[in-house]
Amino acid sequence: xxxxxxxxxxxxxxxxxxxxxxxxxxxxxxxxxxxxxxxxxxxxxxxxxxxxxxxxxxxxxxxxxxxxxxxxxxxxxxxxxxxxxxxxxxxxxxxxxxxxxxxxxxxxxxxxxxxxxxxxxxxxxxxxxxxxxxxxxxxxxxxxxxxxxxxxxxxxxxxxxxxxxxxx
Amino acid sequence: xxxxxxxxxxxxxxxxxxxxxxxxxxxxxxxxxxxxxxxxxxxxxxxxxxxxxxxxxxxxxxxxxxxxxxxxxxxxxxxxxxxxxxxxxxxxxxxxxxxxxxxxxxxxxxxxxxxxxxxxxxxxxxxxxxxxxxxxxxxxxxxxxxxxxxxxxxxxxxxxxxxxxxxxxxxxxxxxxxxxxxxxxxxxxxxxxxxxxxxxxxxxxxxxxxxxxxxxxxxxxxxxxxxxxxxxxxxxxxxxxxxxxxxxxxxxxxxxxxxxxxxxxxxxxxxxxxxxxxxxxxxxxxxxxxxxxxxxxxxxxxxxxxxxxxxxxxxxxxxxxxxxxxxxxxxxxxxxxxxxxxxxxxxxxxxxxxxxxxxxxxxxxxxxxxxxxxxxxxxxxxxxxxxxxxxxxxxxxxxxxxxxxxxxxxxxxxxxxxxxxxxxxxxxxxxxxxxxxx
Numbered sequence: 001x002x003x004x005x006x007x008x009x010x011x012x013x014x015x016x017x018x019x020x021x022x023x024x025x026x027x028x029x030x031x032x033x034x035x036x037x038x039x040x041x042x043x044x045x046x047x048x049x050x051x052x053x054x055x056x057x058x059x060x061x062x063x064x065x066x067x068x069x070x071x072x073x074x075x076x077x078x079x080x081x082x083x084x085x086x087x088x089x090x091x092x093x094x095x096x097x098x099x100x101x102x103x104x105x106x107x108x109x110x111x112x113x114x115x116x117x118x119x120x121x122x123x124x125x126x127x128x129x130x131x132x133x134x135x136x137x138x139x140x141x142x143x144x145x146x147x148x149x150x151x152x153x154x155x156x157x158x159x160x161x162x163x164x165x166x167x168x
Numbered sequence: 169x170x171x172x173x174x175x176x177x178x179x180x181x182x183x184x185x186x187x188x189x190x191x192x193x194x195x196x197x198x199x200x201x202x203x204x205x206x207x208x209x210x211x212x213x214x215x216x217x218x219x220x221x222x223x224x225x226x227x228x229x230x231x232x233x234x235x236x237x238x239x240x241x242x243x244x245x246x247x248x249x250x251x252x253x254x255x256x257x258x259x260x261x262x263x264x265x266x267x268x269x270x271x272x273x274x275x276x277x278x279x280x281x282x283x284x285x286x287x288x289x290x291x292x293x294x295x296x297x298x299x300x301x302x303x304x305x306x307x308x309x310x311x312x313x314x315x316x317x318x319x320x321x322x323x324x325x326x327x328x329x330x331x332x333x334x335x336x337x338x339x340x341x342x343x344x345x346x347x348x349x350x351x352x353x354x355x356x357x358x359x360x361x362x363x364x365x366x367x368x369x370x371x372x373x374x375x376x377x378x379x380x381x382x383x384x385x386x387x388x389x390x391x392x393x394x395x396x397x398x399x400x401x402x403x404x405x406x407x408x409x410x411x412x413x414x415x416x417x418x419x420x421x422x423x424x425x426x427x428x429x430x431x432x433x434x435x436x437x438x439x440x441x442x443x444x445x446x447x448x449x450x451x452x453x454x455x456x457x458x459x460x461x462x463x464x465x466x467x468x469x470x471x472x473x474x475x476x477x478x479x480x481x482x483x484x485x486x487x488x489x490x491x492x493x494x495x496x497x498x499x500x501x502x503x504x505x506x507x508x509x510x511x512x513x514x515x516x517x518x519x520x521x522x523x524x525x526x527x528x529x530x531x532x533x534x535x536x537x538x539x540x541x542x543x544x545x546x547x548x549x550x551x552x553x554x555x556x557x558x559x560x561x562x563x564x565x566x567x568x569x570x571x572x573x574x575x576x577x578x579x580x581x582x583x584x585x586x587x588x589x590x591x592x593x594x595x596x597x598x599x600x601x602x603x604x605x606x
Contacts, residue, residue, distance in 0.1 A: 026317050029299070029307030029368050041385065043440055046447045053332055073258050082257055091453050097465075110386030112283065113257040116386075124552045160456065163468040164393060165421055166422040 005052045044105040049148030051104065056126025057147035058133035064123045067128050068112045077134055086134045094135040094157070098160060100152035104144075125149070182518035185512035185546045187494075188538040198270035218455055230538035238277075239540065248278050251580050253285045261580065263350025263416070266478045266536040272524065273323070274353035276408055281415045282328050284349065288384045288435055292419040296318035297403065304370025313405065317360040318461065320542060322402070322425065324529045325499050327352035327471045329455050329585045331426030334585035335563065337576045340592075340603045344482040347579040348591070352471075352499070354532035357423050358406035361395045361591050362439075375441035379448075379520055380422050390431045391445035392424065397467075400425050403436065425531040426501030427469045429588070457585045462569025465585075470501035471544070474588040475535065475552035477507055479545055486599030493537045494521075500554035504528065507553040508535040514547035514606040515562075521550070541595070547606045548593045563589040563605055 034041070044050040065077070074080030079087060086094045093103060110123045111118050119127070130143040136143070138152060239246065246269070248262035259557050262281040264274055274280075286420035292311050300306035331351035334341040342573055369396075378397055381389040392401075404423040406410060412418050417434030430450055445451060445467070457465040472498065496511075498505045504527050509518035521535035535550065553559045566589045567573070577583050591605040 007352060020185040025364075025368065026313075028313035028316055028363065029309050029369060032298065032300070032306045032308045034300060034306060034540040037298060039307065039436055040298060041300070041440070043381075043389075043442075043446055045442070091458075096453060098452050101448055102447050102452050105446075109389070109448075110284070115494050137488070159464055160452075161463040161531075166393070167470050167472075168393070 005016070014168075016071060031136070032085050034075075042105070042109050044108075046099040046101050046150070048101060048146055050123045051101065051149060053146065054121035054125050055143050056124070056129050057131045057143050058138070058140050060122075061126035061128065061133075064119070064127050066161025069127065070120070072113060075129060085131055093131050093137070094155070096156050098146065098157050099155050100132060100137075100149050102156055103131060128163035132149050177194075183511060183513070183517040185544070186500045186540040186542055187512050187517075187519040188423060188540055189519070220464070228379045239275075246278065248279035248280070249350065250453070259284055260286065261351065262438070263346050263347045264353045265425065266335065266349060266476075267345040267481045269478075270330065270469055270495070270534070272534050273408060274355060274532075276355070276410065276413050276416075279355065279407070279413065279416055280326075280328065281352040282330075282353045282429065283384075284388060284471070285385045285413060287415045287418075289414075290419060290435060295419050295437065297420065297437055299365055299369045299439045299441075301378070301442055302372035302375035303441055304365070304372065307369045309337070309365065309369075311405070314360055314405065317364060319358055319360055319405075320392045320402065321356055321358040321406075323354065323356045323531045324398075324425040324430055325352055325354040325422065325471075325530060325532050326423070326429045327501075329468070330457075332474065332476075332587040332589075332591075333582040333584050334577070334579050335587045335589050335591065336573050338573045339576055340605050341355050341576070341579055342482075342603060345476060346476050349476050351429070351515040352497075352532070354499070355407045355508060356409070357402060357404040357412075358409075358421070359402045359404040359423065361405060362401040362422070364502070365505075366397060371441060372444055373405070377439075377442050377445055377590075379440040379442055379446055380433040380436060381438040381440075382417070382433050382435040388430070388433065388450060389446070389448045390450055390492045391442070391448060392427075392431055394441065396424055396427065409579060416460065424469075426471060426503075428455060428471055434576060437480050438525070455585065457557055457570075468586055471499075473500035473502065473505070473554040473558045474498070474554050474584065475550040475560060476591040477548050477593060478536075480595065480599075480601050482528055482601045482603060484601065486541060486601075488599065489541050492539050492541055494539045494548060494550075495534060495535055496550050498523075498533045498550070498552040499529055499531060499534055500552070500556075502558055503530065503555045505533040505535075505552055508533075510535070510537040511549045511551075512539065512546045514550055515590070518551070541599075543597060543599075544593050545597055547604065548595065548601075549590050561589055565589075 026114050072082040073085055077085040086092050125144045134137040216579035250258035250262050260283045264278050264280045297309040328351035332349050376394050377391050404421050418478050419587040420436050421434045422432050422436045479495045498508045508521040510521045511518045521537040525532040527533050549559045592604050593601040594604040595601050
């Protein structure tokens with residue numbers, strides 16, 4: 001499909017409303033509000049949009065990490081059964097991840113491996129702070145929260161080039 | 169580098185090391201039939217057979233017909249290879265045994281799988297698909313309601329962005345088709361076009377991307393350009409006629425034809441229209457490509473034109489000189505396969521293979537090439553072109569663009585993404601195939 005076609009369809013759909021649904025359209029979706037989706041919508045953007053309330057420090061994160069993460073990722077995130085999170089040899093927080101928000105987002109939705117989504121938001125902020133501190137990207141006493149996390153400048157922030165829409 | 173029309177015409181009659189022109193074979197086949205009918209015989213028809221006895225299975229009744237049938241007991245070796253059978257805390261890969269299959273449709277039980285934590289046990293009655301974000305009216309759909317929507321069926325491949333990665337090793341890895349190319353499969357997918365559902369929710373003009381998220385434990389998610397949603401994206405409910413398998417996303421998955429597999433989010437439960445990519449882990453760590461001396465490549469979506477020979481291939485011994493059919497698979501995330509050229513002399517000469525029709529867009533396409541092996545060492549290669557004019561690069565061409573590999577890694581590692589270079593199999597005098605760079 002050409003982009004022009006795509007844009008034309010987007011424009012056409014943008015005009016469509018519930019009331020304007022064609023008579024032969026199924027219309028079987030149930031309306032829902034964003035408030036109803038609060039528990040489902042875990043999306044966090046690189047600008048911090050969607051980050052929840054809460055906060056954590058590297059010291060608090062170290063305690064959580066040792067209890068819930070170290071058995072796989074090793075002492076000080078140096079690697080174990082699962083990958084190192086801070087080594088400079090592989091793709092890690094230290095040398096590759098372009099946005100600090102991604103660390104929070106992935107940890108919250110997917111970790112720990114055996115019990116995803118079991119950490120509190122404070123714990124996720126704290127573990128994120130601990131990893132950023134191990135990677136020497138933030139200081140040992142820096143507090144991570146919805147305000148400070150998106151402002152963390154990752155070393156590899158400008159390390160990517162998009163292949164879209166060159167290839168689509 | 170490209171092969172001109174004149175060159176391909178010149179190659180058409182026959183290419184080196186025994187590739188047979190298809191029309192010539194057809195003519196000779198008629199002659200063989202005539203000779204057999206007159207009892208004249210010929211060395212080309214093979215050695216005489218022994219008198220045949222009545223087989224034991226012809227002397228008794230068979231087994232009761234099962235309610236759901238699995239392949240014959242003699243085919244138990246036709247299975248996926250598993251990298252993580254005990255579901256330890258790492259990704260699991262299951263690879264499709266293309267060297268043991270033929271045709272173009274992958275049986276559901278051996279469709280390739282890449283999974284972060286195994287597959288979830290989802291109650292289809294309770295599963296919900298939500299579409300929200302930059303829409304006019306957020307909506308939630310049940311499986312039962314989606315089953316009433318207009319559906320479409322399309323034969324499409326799904327391929328992991330890391331398939332064929334071992335071809336980036338410094339030295340040719342000694343592995344078979346399953347290990348090297350087993351992370352691609354092809355099915356007839358049936359479901360509801362995503363654009364149909366977006367007509368119902370309406371689209372805020374600010375939306376240019378959408379987020380797709382699964383209902384699995386790690387809630388894997390990806391950002392996808394909205395243009396794809398309005399092109400050929402589908403909410404797939406059926407795979408080869410039956411409900412999609414648990415490891416393929418039961419009860420529903422997103423299907424983005426031609427795009428790298430992880431974007432076709434399995435166990436799909438949420439679509440959110442957004443203004444920009446959310447920079448999920450699968451688009452900032454995994455599924456990005458480190459390129460020597462350049463910035464890393466991000467948002468590389470289409471699986472580009474590729475082909476590989478499945479028969480013969482490593483592990484499939486040739487039993488002496490004589491006639492064989494070279495066959496393999498070709499496909500492109502950019503459309504239909506237009507042409508596949510086969511070489512038996514390491515790329516010095518090529519002949520055009522027959523394509524098994526109908527050739528579908530963004531689908532595995534079987535190519536076939538008759539071959540008479542003289543028993544001498546040969547190097548087999550295939551090279552595909554798609555309808556958009558893209559062609560498979562040589563390994564040298566790809567390395568010139570992305571940098572030379574410095575190391576060798578095991579077959580289960582992913583040193584490079586989006587590898588679509590020519591694959592070469594060297595057949596030695598004993599009929600054994602080995603992976604080589606040629």
